[in-house]
Amino acid sequence: MTQEGKDLYLGIDVGSVSVKVVLLDAHQNILEHHYIRSKGQPMATVLRTLKDVHGRHSLDRVAKLAVAGSGGKLVAQRLGGTLVNEIVAQTKAVGRFHPHIRTVIEIGGEDSKLLILRPDPRQGSVILEDFSMNTMCAAGTGSFLDQQASRLGLSIEEFATLALKSETPPRMAGRCSVFAKSDMIHLQQIGTPDYDIAAGLCYAVARSFKSNIGRGKTFIKPIAFQGGVAANPGLVRAFEDILGLEQGQLIIPEYFAFMGALGAIFIVMEQDSKGDGFRGLEALESDRKTHSAPVQGLTALHLDYEVENERFAAKPVALDSGSELIDVYLGVDVGSLSTNVVAIDRDRRVLARRYLRTAGRPIEAIRRGLLEIGEEIGARIRVCGVGTTGSGRYLTGDFVGADVVRNEITAQATAAIEIDPTVDTVFEIGGQDSKYISIDDGAVVDFEMNKVCAAGTGSFLEEQAEKLGINIVEEFGKLALASSNPGKFGDRCTVFMESDLVSHQQKGVPKEDLVAGLAYSIVYNYLNKVVGDRRVGNNIFFQGAVAWNSGVVSAFEKVTGKKITVPPHHDVTGAIGAAILAMETDKGKGSSFKGFDLRHRKHSSSSFTCKGCENMCEIRKVTFGEEKPLFYGARCEKYEVNDDKKHRGAHLPELFKEREDLLLADFNSHSAGEKTKDQSRQIGIPRVLHFYELLPFWTAFFHRLGFEVVLSEVTNPQLIYRSVENVVAETCFPVKVVHGHILDLLDKGVRRIFLPSIINMPRSHPDHQENYLCPLSQAIPYIAKSAISIEEGHIELLDPYFHFQRDRRQLFREIYRFGQGLGKSKETVTEAFAAAQEAQATFERKCFERGQEILSSLDDASRAVVIISRSYNGCDPGLNLGLPKKLRDMGVLAIPMDFLPLETSEILPELASMYWKSGQRIIAAGDLIKKNPQLHGIFITNFKCGPDSFIAHFLRHRMAGKPYLQLEVDEHSADAGVITRCEAFFDSLERKSIIVEQEITSAKTTQRKKPHSGDQGAHVNISST
């Protein structure tokens, strides 16, 4: 096979942080192998290594060259050779060395991969069955560890061996390197030895790999661990532990770092074709000199208006020289990085303000802030009210004696609305937290915050600025605005951004362009990771400390194409909002403020790690005297929910419970009787999808046919977990949980499961020609059969199809065919059908009647909300995180959507061709809610819901002018998030009605005081409109 004098074979794997080179002879013996860190210069590294090899084995003898890896394309272009896909190459090498391996964990610098293999008896090798890779995120990659090692001042080798010394590795955040950093600092503060921290980080990487890249896939044994990171014994141990492996079940191939390079050249050696040959080193060398075209960057940043002084340096209003005491309201906002305290007067002007570092000690920060403000203006003022907000607001509230405690969404939104009532979007970016708030007509209708990633936060910029050696406060904005060709870095993880910066620096990109590129990056990160596909309006406020940065402000304007307003005191808007809320709720009864000097107020504290998610937050538990303990430090809202609020709704009827009783009336009346052990008489029905509407029909039907109906449990965490493990396609959440419900029925011993394909529902209005269920609901039996091996377990899945839209006779034909299949006579089926229809009609009538009662009992003081949703989303507490109960605890009456007389809604001609039943009903509900001032709406939808992507537009169109809250629920949604959103929504509705009242009263008495016009921008003023 070898050509004349050509008997060497070269494999090169160009990774993101290292270059791997292997040299083989014609018998595939490995003559040389080299692993070199490329430090941002892959091409030069390849060249240097090849020259080195050339010294021993003349590269003129190279017959074939194979190139793989993320940076392989460029090298192949210059050097020649055949480019081999890295996954294919890895698979090949594993098949050669370890054909019995079924799962491969491959971790390199910036890429991590999971390969699932299947033995290939045809060739004694393996076939690639499935694979997944990391995207955009460094969690579970080598770079993550590199960065942490350098933070600890260790080489990666030292780090790895050190980790083995640990016996009790602490749990640390592995998803985001910024969060890991704060964990690390904390652990160091409390004297945790470096080896424990190192081991903790290894475990964090292993866990991240399992969840981020594994995504519920089964790691079939035996498992190989390869890639450069496999050299790390600390990580090997972590994987063995996390995956529950015995020693030896995790195989580290001898050439673990070279599997890509080896596989690539194996493949090319087997190919008959000569391929694109090796062009020799000269080609690369000469090319290198010519190939340095300037990189095309992004649009230069610039701000249209000269606002620097006005916007970026708002100063408190100086007190006049009078001697009378001024009424003030204090606001305190505690964030993870900063703690802010402000004092405002009755005109909402900021009289004093403090922006302090929290530094993990909020109590100390507040103490200092209050003390300083007290010294500054304490003698001239009378505190009439105090509001607290931010993480740990209940703690702060107790500490300072707050009159009002509100979540930061309400507070931020309040401040923004005060400045401009027409604001519709708030971007808030702080140190490690960023938020997005959507406002409709003064009401908060949507919000999101960063939970797992710090890429869209101030820490991201700070870290990169540090690397570039520039001062974030003084230099960053100016440099960014001076750039003519901002670098294009995209929306990447802060860890990856470092290597991007390095390679750009090496290419000689000027510092301004790097800085401007970073300004763009934080914007892209924020918009993609926090805002996602949520609505960005036209009147956008940018708040939080990062709004200081004019480069970021400009980048926001360039990317959104819209004007961005940075309000005065943007860095303390949360505190201002809290103070305003305190003022608005002030009934003149005096404040419970405990004074500016809180040095005497004693507290005790301890801490623990929350294991609720991968963030592993360190929660500090604080107790004041004998009071109930308070918690601080969580990255989510889990500990922010106030227990006191519960039972506010003890007097309210539980309409969702009532509806469930109606839905299960027939089922319950039969299940009281004796239980059969006869499986042939059992029919299992999963409590999912359309069954939340049609159960009365089906339970009555089966009972009359002489069956016993077995229902699956209500959706619960265990069931969700099993569902996610079994799904094939990433559908919406409600379709996913069907899998778990079926498995639950199988656990119950049911051998016959009823899962029909319901095509459509009865027509309720002649204008609506079609009344479909969504395609996924229709196809649910087909989806389930593919995911769960039904046949193997001798289980019968009954999957008839029904058109409920068709007339009684036609529907009966379908029902009869099904009943006949179950061995029932026409007579029995006819009777059962009639009973079923009767049961269904009774259910619907009772819902309607109860709804009428409720609607007529409402008055202007009631807080009533209709859950706008498909029946399963509204009525399955496992799908809506128990929303109805949570609302009740907040004193809000939650009404099921089908309690409304939906049929009475008039159909807009432009929406007449809505052919989904759910859409018709959702839009009808919107209409009724809009027309009834006593009702509000919460629209529950799901991530990836196809119909809702259109219905949401139509609902908005139908409800135009009336704000409603939209909640998107999926399997990752957390309880607390739902509560915060509801709180913010109802808080803002209440504020609106207070303002309306106040305006009515003030209009009756005197004209509302106009704000001072002389010092615009130096204070927060309320709009006079």
Add this chain to the structure above:
Amino acid sequence: MSTSAQRRMGRTIYIPHMSDHAYVVRAALRASGFDAEVLPESDQETLLWGKKYSSGKECFPFITTTGDIVKKTKSPDFVPERAAFFMPTAHGPCRFGQYCQLHRIILDKVGLPQVMVLSPDSQDSYSSIEGLNLDFQIRGWLGIVATDILEKLARETRPYEHIPGQTDRVYQECLRLISQNLEGRKASILKTMRVVRHKFSEIPLDRRVRKPIIGVVGEIYIRSNRFTNNNLVRKIEALGGEAWVAPICEWIFYTNYQYLARSRDLGQRFEALKARLKNQIQVWMEHMLARPFHHMLLNAEEPSTKKVLEYSAPYMHPSFGGEAILSVGKAIDYIKRGASGIINTMPFTCMPGLVVTAISKKFREDFHNIPWLNIAYDGQEENTAMTRLEAFMHQAREYQRWAKEHAKSHI
């Protein structure tokens, strides 16, 4: 002709460029006396407008068609009072049938209530639009079938051409011939197709080694539109494959079949008879046009809808309407014709597409683990997409080799 065109409706009908079939639709419209134009292919500006006027959660084709429409309204030659956008519709159950309603609302929102959205509806035989008569339907149908065949020719020829670019040149020339013919007073499409055959037969080829055939099924817009699918066909070809894409006529056959089935179910005999007649005529025309290419193509004629539904029957019942059932049936048709891999394309969060994705697990188990790739598009270049496709093509080559050996061992 232009004077009568001005008279018909007094508006220019703009047709979105989903695929080159837009040109034959234009020809058929012009022949019926309308003024019609094909919108330029989607580009980055399309995405900009599309994303501005959508939430980003809708299907990707909605975002691009919206973007193309808004982009057109911003062009200097655009006269709102004299413009209509051609946006066919359906009656569920997937999202496609909601496009035109939301397009309407968006046009109103941008202050263009006078712009029309023309939504011909196959269910009422286009009677909602005056002037779209039988002649339009016949020309339109012939044009669509002819373009389908032309695309099949190009896709079975290009991977083997000696002179790079020659197939594309011939293709463009033939496309022009077909639409010119259909626009003319007396169309004689059969004659044109003979010219097409001649032109293609003259392209020098090296087909000694058949490349692995990849059947592309899935959502009609994404699979047919090279902007939204990031030029999938060319990528498959660049990786050493031959790509077959489910044709447009498949969907039209299907809607007609469904209408027939429904009429039959509901006992509407006359409607059923009409639908059957229409179907027979459509099939006859398709076979007539495809016949001259039998010797040149491995997949000249389309299987009947009935056959496709039979294929997919083990996975889903025909009562479940929409594209999912076609994707599964067509995949089987492709495998029977020698495909070594199937790609199921769809917009991100496409419901029928997700059903097919779910079913693909069982499907593969039943078909010797044939390589199968589900790709969802949302306008973002995912950096692993190419890696996936490369790995898939590798699988397809292995499958092709195995299938060959397997076939031999059975002889």
